[in-house]
Amino acid sequence: MKKYEIQQNRVVMVDVPVPEIxxxxxxxxxxxxxxxxxxYLVVNGVTRWKLSEDGRVPVADGAGEVVKLGRSVTEFALGDKVSSLIVPNWQDGEMTPAKLQGSPGGPGADGLAAEYVVFEQSAIVKFPQYLSYQDAAALPCAGVTAWNAIVENSHLIPGDSxxxxxxxxxxxxxxxFALMMGCxxxxxxxxxxxLTQVRKLGAHHTINYKKHEDWVEQVMQITNQKGVAHIAEVVGGNHLNESLKCIRSGGTISQIGAIQGVVEGALDTAEIMYKAVNIKGVxxxxKAMHKRMLRAMQVQLMKPVIHQVFDFSELGEAxxxxxxxxxxxxxxxxx
Ligand SMILES: NC(=O)c1ccc[n+]([C@@H]2O[C@H](COP(=O)([O-])OP(=O)(O)OC[C@H]3O[C@@H](n4cnc5c(N)ncnc54)[C@H](OP(=O)(O)O)[C@@H]3O)[C@@H](O)[C@H]2O)c1
Structure with a gap:
């Protein structure tokens, strides 16, 4: 079978036998x-995603079909459609550093860029029939993170911004998920x-942050100078200060991202204090959140937004x- 390995900050396809279970x-x-x-950060060896040696299989998220079962496997049958989990050791309950270990396609474990992959039965979930394999593959990291931030760790009520x-x-x-919650x-x-595309998907207001350097003021105008109740902060670094200007008193910023690996920034601590802002790392x-997300998505028949699909042979380009x-x-x- 074909699989990829990361060698010298590039993905290289290799031929290996189908693994045993x-x-x-x-x-x-x-x-x-x-x-x-x-x-992208793992392959390019950026900050905490840097690998200690070559040979790691890339890519965290995927979906496929069960083709072989160990004798003690009880939860799955041949032909089941399953997707991976982003942190298989975090099955439920509070997060701990130990539960975050072993996330696929990172410094701690091989990823899924292979024609056949061996999973522990606890490391996969079945997904609803209305989702395609490509839809289900989109969910483990980005979907669950957004669900955690907007649904499980927010105090949002319908009408909040x-x-x-x-x-x-x-x-x-x-x-x-914010639209699903009536926000x-x-x-x-x-x-x-x-921005035209997000309006078609239901977004109420859009701002081009490149064209409008005053985008923070625009957020304040839209909210009658109150600020928003919740922010999904995916950029990180100094960008958190921009989010602090946009948040309302008592609002929550979900600190999710570090684009291009930027993990540090100066913080306006006074703004955090005066506005009593909740900054919640996500x-x-x-796995329990992943299953609750699937249940909510199924009720709404919500589908992920997929921009483009590359062939397996084009992984490096992708x-x-x-x-x-x-x-x-x-x-x-x-x-
Ligand atoms: N904490 C977690 O558990 C967790 C989980 C998943 C991802 N993340 C992190 O979350 C971030 C997003 O991940 P992703 O996979 O969704 O990334 P992605 O698909 O590559 O999206 C990145 C988008 O961020 C926007 N962006 C980039 N620079 C920006 C800036 N200066 N100001 C405003 N927007 C900017 C761009 O949107 P436009 O093109 O529309 O401008 C870009 O398309 C990454 O930092 C990732 O590492 C964290």
Missing amino acids: NEHQVLVKMHALALNHRD VLIIGTGGVSLFAMQ EVIVTSSSDEK EVGS IDYQGSGGQFGKIGISF
């Missing part, structure tokens, strides 16, 4: 992968074309494209 494991024939910003920064994978899921949604983007989400930020939503890979 033990009695507790499941063999999955992969049908789709989806990329995240972190896959939510600011979505950018139109990448996490941001569009966050927008869809008023403001989206910023560097592209008018992408680190992906558990990862470069992910880093360019040109996408609207998710980039998929088909087999």
Whole structure:
């Protein structure tokens, strides 16, 4: 079978035998992968995503079909359609550093860029029939993170305003979940074309942050100078100060991202204090959150926004494209 390895900050396709399973494991024939910003950071060795040696299999998220079962596997049958989990050790309950270990496609474990992948039965979930393999592959990292931020760790009520920064994978899921909760949604983007698309998806207000340096003032105007109730902060670094200007008193900023690996910034601590802002770090989400997200999505028949699907043979190109930020939503890979 074909699989990819990261060698010298490039993805290289290699030929290897189909892996064996033990009695507790499941063999999955992969049908789709989806990329995240972190896959770009891992391949390029940026900050905490730097690998200690070559040979790691890239890509965190994927979906496929169960083709072989260990004798002790009880939760799955041959032919089941399953997707991966972003942090398989975090099954439920409070997050701990230990539960975050072993996330696929990062410094701690191999990823899914292979025609066949072995999973522990606890490391996959079935997904509803209305979703395609490509849809299901889009969910583990970006979908669950956005669900965690907007639904599980917010105090939002219908009518509250939510600011979505950018139109990448996490941001569009966050927008869809905020709309699902009946919130008023403001989206910023560097592209008018992408803003036209988010309006079609239901966003109430849009601002081009590249064209309008005063985009923070525009957010304040839209909210009658109150500021928004919740922000999905995916950029990180000094950008958090811009979010602090847009948040209302007592509002919550979900600190999700570090675009291009920027992990540090100066902070206006007075603004945090005067506005009694809740800054809530968000680190992906558990298997239980993933299942609750699937249940909510199924009720609404919500589908992820997939910008473009590359062939498995074009993984390197797709990862470069992910880093360019040109996408609207998710980039998929088909087999
Ligand atoms: N904490 C977690 O658990 C977690 C999980 C998933 C992702 N993340 C992080 O969240 C971030 C987003 O990930 P992703 O996979 O959704 O990325 P992505 O699909 O590559 O999206 C990136 C988008 O961010 C927007 N952007 C970039 N620079 C910006 C700026 N200066 N101001 C405003 N918007 C800007 C752009 O939107 P426009 O093109 O519309 O301008 C760009 O398309 C990354 O930093 C990633 O590492 C964290």
